[in-house]
Amino acid sequence: MDALNLIIWIILGTVLGSVLSLIPSPHIYNVAGVILILNIALEKFIPLDVLAYFMLAMVVAYSIVNTVPSIFLNAPDDSLAFTILPGQQYMLMGKGFEAAMLTNIGCLAGIIALILMTPAVFTIFPKFRIIIREHMAWILGSVIAFMLITEWPKGTDRAPTGLGRFMEAWASLFAGLLTFVLAGLLGIIIMNKTIVPVERAFQSIMPVFVGIFALPGLMQNILARIKIPKQHIATSVDLDFPLFLRGGAAGFLGGIFAAYFPIITGGIGGLMAGHATAQRDERLFVVSQGASRLVYYTGSFLLAFAPGLMLTRGGMAWIMAPFFTARVKGDYYLALAAVALAGGLSFLLTIYLAKWLLKILPRINFAALSIAVMIFLTILVYWLTSWTGIILMIVATGIGSIPVFFYSRRMNCMAVLLVPITINMAGLGPLVNRLLGLV
Amino acid sequence: MVDIVKDETFCPSCGRFVGPVEICPYCTTHIQKRTAIKIYKIVALVLAIFGTIGVWYISKHRDIPLVKIDQIAPMMNFAYVRIHGKVTRVYPYDAQKHSLAFVVNDGSEEELRVSAYRREAEKIVQLNLMPDIGDEVEVAGSLSIRENFRTMYVNMAERMKRIPPEIKELTISELSRKNLGDKVRITGNVVDARELTSGIIYTLSDPNNEERTVSLPCWKRNVGEINLAEGSLVTVTGSVTEYRNEIQVTPNKAADIVVKKSPLSHQKTAVIQEE
Numbered sequence: 001m002d003a004l005n006l007i008i009w010i011i012l013g014t015v016l017g018s019v020l021s022l023i024p025s026p027h028i029y030n031v032a033g034v035i036l037i038l039n040i041a042l043e044k045f046i047p048l049d050v051l052a053y054f055m056l057a058m059v060v061a062y063s064i065v066n067t068v069p070s071i072f073l074n075a076p077d078d079s080l081a082f083t084i085l086p087g088q089q090y091m092l093m094g095k096g097f098e099a100a101m102l103t104n105i106g107c108l109a110g111i112i113a114l115i116l117m118t119p120a121v122f123t124i125f126p127k128f129r130i131i132i133r134e135h136m137a138w139i140l141g142s143v144i145a146f147m148l149i150t151e152w153p154k155g156t157d158r159a160p161t162g163l164g165r166f167m168e169a170w171a172s173l174f175a176g177l178l179t180f181v182l183a184g185l186l187g188i189i190i191m192n193k194t195i196v197p198v199e200r201a202f203q204s205i206m207p208v209f210v211g212i213f214a215l216p217g218l219m220q221n222i223l224a225r226i227k228i229p230k231q232h233i234a235t236s237v238d239l240d241f242p243l244f245l246r247g248g249a250a251g252f253l254g255g256i257f258a259a260y261f262p263i264i265t266g267g268i269g270g271l272m273a274g275h276a277t278a279q280r281d282e283r284l285f286v287v288s289q290g291a292s293r294l295v296y297y298t299g300s301f302l303l304a305f306a307p308g309l310m311l312t313r314g315g316m317a318w319i320m321a322p323f324f325t326a327r328v329k330g331d332y333y334l335a336l337a338a339v340a341l342a343g344g345l346s347f348l349l350t351i352y353l354a355k356w357l358l359k360i361l362p363r364i365n366f367a368a369l370s371i372a373v374m375i376f377l378t379i380l381v382y383w384l385t386s387w388t389g390i391i392l393m394i395v396a397t398g399i400g401s402i403p404v405f406f407y408s409r410r411m412n413c414m415a416v417l418l419v420p421i422t423i424n425m426a427g428l429g430p431l432v433n434r435l436l437g438l439v
Numbered sequence: 440m441v442d443i444v445k446d447e448t449f450c451p452s453c454g455r456f457v458g459p460v461e462i463c464p465y466c467t468t469h470i471q472k473r474t475a476i477k478i479y480k481i482v483a484l485v486l487a488i489f490g491t492i493g494v495w496y497i498s499k500h501r502d503i504p505l506v507k508i509d510q511i512a513p514m515m516n517f518a519y520v521r522i523h524g525k526v527t528r529v530y531p532y533d534a535q536k537h538s539l540a541f542v543v544n545d546g547s548e549e550e551l552r553v554s555a556y557r558r559e560a561e562k563i564v565q566l567n568l569m570p571d572i573g574d575e576v577e578v579a580g581s582l583s584i585r586e587n588f589r590t591m592y593v594n595m596a597e598r599m600k601r602i603p604p605e606i607k608e609l610t611i612s613e614l615s616r617k618n619l620g621d622k623v624r625i626t627g628n629v630v631d632a633r634e635l636t637s638g639i640i641y642t643l644s645d646p647n648n649e650e651r652t653v654s655l656p657c658w659k660r661n662v663g664e665i666n667l668a669e670g671s672l673v674t675v676t677g678s679v680t681e682y683r684n685e686i687q688v689t690p691n692k693a694a695d696i697v698v699k700k701s702p703l704s705h706q707k708t709a710v711i712q713e714e
Contacts, residue, residue, distance in 0.1 A: 036514075037514070039516075040513075060518070088456055089456075092456055125600065154464075168462070178487075179487075181487065182487050183492050185495070186491050187493060189491075189494055189495050189498045190494075190498075191534050192498075192594070193453070193498040193499075193503070193519060194498070195494065195497055195498055195501060198504050198506065198515055198518040198519075198520050199512070199514060199515060200513070200514055201515050201516060201517045201518030202513070202514050202515070202516040202517060203514075204518075216483075219479070220458070223476055309571060318516075318517075321516065321584070321585055321586075322512060322513035322516050322584040322585060322586060323586060324586060325585060325586040325587065350666050374695065377667075391466070391493075391494065391497075392488065392494065394490065395486065395490030395491055395493070395494055397483075397486070398482075398484070398485070398486025398487035398488075398490050399487040399490075401479070401480075401483035401486075401487070402483055402484065402487055403482055405476065405479060405480045406480065407460045424594070427557055427558050429560060429594055430558065430562075430594060430595050430596070430597075433594075433595060434597075436495065436499070437499045438498060438499060
């Protein structure tokens, strides 16, 4: 592998990932699937020995730059479930740029934490993996229990009748539980007997994720007709070093928990880390979510570069599994260098891209942009998974719309992966399949 | 901000963003919603509930696609498919690892390893579905494709079918390449034994034509520890395989080897010790 060639592909991955991340809603994993198919069709245009590093650079860029459209264009994925509220609050006060920079700084903290984590990857992680291997089912079961018991009835207590107040308070809780049950059921079905063509099975989750996370947000944009107030481009951020450290540490905790354990996403990890570290300061919250998001996305794929660790975590690691296997420790160090390079570049790009986006923001027609993205995603789903994927996408959109329009947690949608994997790890998969008649 | 306050996604009283809720969570003011959002809420619920039922119905009545092993591509990672072919190698149930595996050849250019773990592995054994070499199987499972390794994981033992082939009674002299993949029963005298770490390779000669011999690889993973004395007359049931252009008959389990006559006692006795 030629060093200059590798650096060029890492830079290209970063730039491509950054530009694509500015478009609200398409996930980098969807784009990765398209790139892989095109790369095979174009007879390995991206050489196989640099492909994994190219993808890593794209993931790093996505985890950093995508916070910008998330704050200004309201298109969050699950890992942004928490930043979106403070981020929007900042945005409504005209401080969206500052929110983006605080998140960006959190991402930098995440990169530093990933570099500092290196010794643990080869010493503690393999031993820890052996210890927890047999306990994964109940750990994931506890996470599900935590997610569900932290839902509570929310209401304003202003309805005129007792029943009205009861209905109002419990509506969002029921919406959350219904989302969890339906997403879990859909997950069991697609994991065991998907209707997506086998030739594109590696993207069988993709239509569900587009439906659950991307389309409801876009529809909300179309219906809500949000107008962005004038934004101030700050030259400094309201953040001191202790706050940076606390935010970075809390974010790392949530991110690495999500990266290390299967199926746990950045949003769930962030929720647990937030409770564990009792965050109250809004700035700390935004910084920690930036760090958590980067550590989750990048860290989970980074673990695939550690030889012998045998941890395949996160969507990109699964997508790349048939094409890449880490063989020596040098692969990991090279990946770490790629993260540092892509991270630094993305950090700088975010500043300029955020300013550029703010400049063109008054001219953006949100409804038109959202419709265009919806059409693009629908074509993408059809191209990758045919009409059966479109069916899954439509159903998933219905499920993903429940939390958006009934004001409950979008994180419950992650039951689509959490439920079937936990059931399988508990050894109950065949029993559930038999009960559902999927045998 | 005037335009924003007018918009229904912002509270008309306190001016804060409230999204799709109908009562402001900050000041509890009732917010008038456009009909579109209300309709969308109902459509979302109906779509989610009835759509999930519909997907379940389609999945339930859908056949699992049958694929050729040499057509399995990296893009098929995680695919739930069926394969149909002959078993060429077996790795019997390992009680310590709670796993079993076998290799299937469906006549295409490549073979596929099929593995089962824990309860499904135990169930395959309980249901007597663990194939022998040469057995025909139809098995469904999830594909796992890595850079240099492909495997199928069985996650429903019931979806597996095992069709044991007809056993052909042949003499050693009658064995030829035409029988490759067949399950045969032969009788011969033990004339040689070569001990390896993974087992013992015996040589059997035809009782009616001592010049015609065949190898009998007795792998520990298949038949455990066995000890056949030279000069014993044995009947072996096994699959006809080939190694370095030599025909061999491979037994799958200890019970496939029956000692008809021992050189010392001249009695019908089995001296097979199972592991």
